[in-house]
Amino acid sequence: MTLAFTKMQGLGNDFVVIDAVRQSVNLSTEEICAIADRRFGIGCDQILLVHPAQSDHHAFRYQIFNADGSEVENCGNGARCFARFVLEQHLTQQKRITVETLGGLMTLHNLDDGRVTVDMGIPKTSPEDLPMTSDTRGPFQQLTIGEKVREITIVSMGNPHAVQRVENLKEAPVDSEGPFIENHSVFPKRVNAGFMHIIDRNTIGLRVWERGAGETLACGTGACAAVASGILRGWLDHQVTVHTRGGDLTIEWQGPDHHLWMTGDAKTSFSGHMDPTELTRNRP
Numbered sequence: 001m002t003l004a005f006t007k008m009q010g011l012g013n014d015f016v017v018i019d020a021v022r023q024s025v026n027l028s029t030e031e032i033c034a035i036a037d038r039r040f041g042i043g044c045d046q047i048l049l050v051h052p053a054q055s056d057h058h059a060f061r062y063q064i065f066n067a068d069g070s071e072v073e074n075c076g077n078g079a080r081c082f083a084r085f086v087l088e089q090h091l092t093q094q095k096r097i098t099v100e101t102l103g104g105l106m107t108l109h110n111l112d113d114g115r116v117t118v119d120m121g122i123p124k125t126s127p128e129d130l131p132m133t134s135d136t137r138g139p140f141q142q143l144t145i146g147e148k149v150r151e152i153t154i155v156s157m158g159n160p161h162a163v164q165r166v167e168n169l170k171e172a173p174v175d176s177e178g179p180f181i182e183n184h185s186v187f188p189k190r191v192n193a194g195f196m197h198i199i200d201r202n203t204i205g206l207r208v209w210e211r212g213a214g215e216t217l218a219c220g221t222g223a224c225a226a227v228a229s230g231i232l233r234g235w236l237d238h239q240v241t242v243h244t245r246g247g248d249l250t251i252e253w254q255g256p257d258h259h260l261w262m263t264g265d266a267k268t269s270f271s272g273h274m275d276p277t278e279l280t281r282n283r284p
Contacts, residue, residue, distance in 0.1 A: 001277060005035075006085060007042065007269040010077030012217030012246025014269070016044045017085045020051045021060070029069035031276035033283075036067035040283045042274060045213050048078050050086065058105065059097035060086060066212030073103030074158030076220015076249075080116035080266035083108035088268060103158025117263040120221070123155050123228040123253070130160035133186045139232055145180055153229030157260075160187065160211075161225035163194035165235075169205045172197070178209025192219065196226040198235055205243045217246030224260050227251040 003025060006017045016035055018025055027035075027049075035041045049063040062082055064075045082099065086092050087110050095110040107119040125139035132154055134141055143150045143162065152162045162181055166172040172195040181193035190211045197205040208222035209215050223242040230236035231253055242249045253260040 002273050002275050004271070004273055005042070006089075006271045007044070008081040008085060008266065009269055010080045010218065010220065010246075010266045011244055011249065011264060013046075013077040013219065014044045015046050015048050015078055015081050016042050017048045017050065017081060019089060019091070020049050021091060025049060027276060030280050032065050032069045033067065034279040035274065035276060037279070037283060041279045045210070045216050046072075046075060046078055048075075048082055048085075050082065050091070053100055055100070057098075058100050059092055059094065061100035063102065066210075068212045070212045071102065072159055072212065074101055074106075074221055076118060076120065076157070076222075076224060076262050077218055077264070077266070079106055079108060079118045079220065080264055083110050083116045083118070084114075084266040084268065101158065111263075114265065114267075115263055116266050117261060118220075120157055120224050120260045120262050122257065123157060123224070123260055125153075125155055125228075125232065125256075127154065129156040130154055130191060131188055132160075132191075133188065139229070143181065143184065143186070145177055145184075150177075153232060155225035155228050157221040157224045157228075159221055160189065160191045161194055161222060162187070162191045163196055163222075163226050163229040166195045166197055169195065169197040169207060172207055174207050174209050174215050178215060182209060182211050192222055192225075194219075194222045194226050194229075196230065198230060199243075201235070201237045202239060203241050203243070204230065204236070207245070218244035218249070220249065220262055220264065223249045224251055224253075224262055228253055228260060231255060
């Protein structure tokens, strides 16, 4: 089975995007892992599958798979790449589209300058929204990591995030605490771990250990969750620039019960054809 694919990136968070509208696609978990393999496959943080919508009221449906083969609910950088992909591939002529994801509906706006604005919906901040096992209600939680207790803010952007504030982003314990937080027993479906440094009330720096992928150059939903957590704690104003290692995002949120908006780049790297079965055979 030979499949056409496109390699895309949003702030260095990279994706293999596959059109399942004009070609038949049926990938196994093993094949997904082989495609994502950076040494024996194409290499990516996540794979995006573009499907026809299940409802006549929406434009498309898409699935998001981590490099370890697990399917996830949402991805902000992936959403922007998805929006550029369907426009560039002439699957739609509409610059504003509503799409179905595992995490719910998303509205995407392709801007004339090549950036994409995404309506990320209303952030959810209760333990059951992640889910998280906790006797404490609301977004502000304490998390025990070995002998340390971390103050975290929990936010669901359609996928789960646990955000903590750090004073030094370069020395933040992303590699040591990130995997532990991701797999902490209080998060039955695992969690994305965000490490946020506040520069001023309109600017933050961010690193994210992503569930199923490790640290990436940028995480769109992580940026949304970090800004939401900062606004909820009174640290940030309603429009914030988020500096990631892959580039900048603009996040706007007026607070609880309001939709959160994310704007950033999405670019095509290259296109090609692959045989997922052959890629699987190539792996040791």
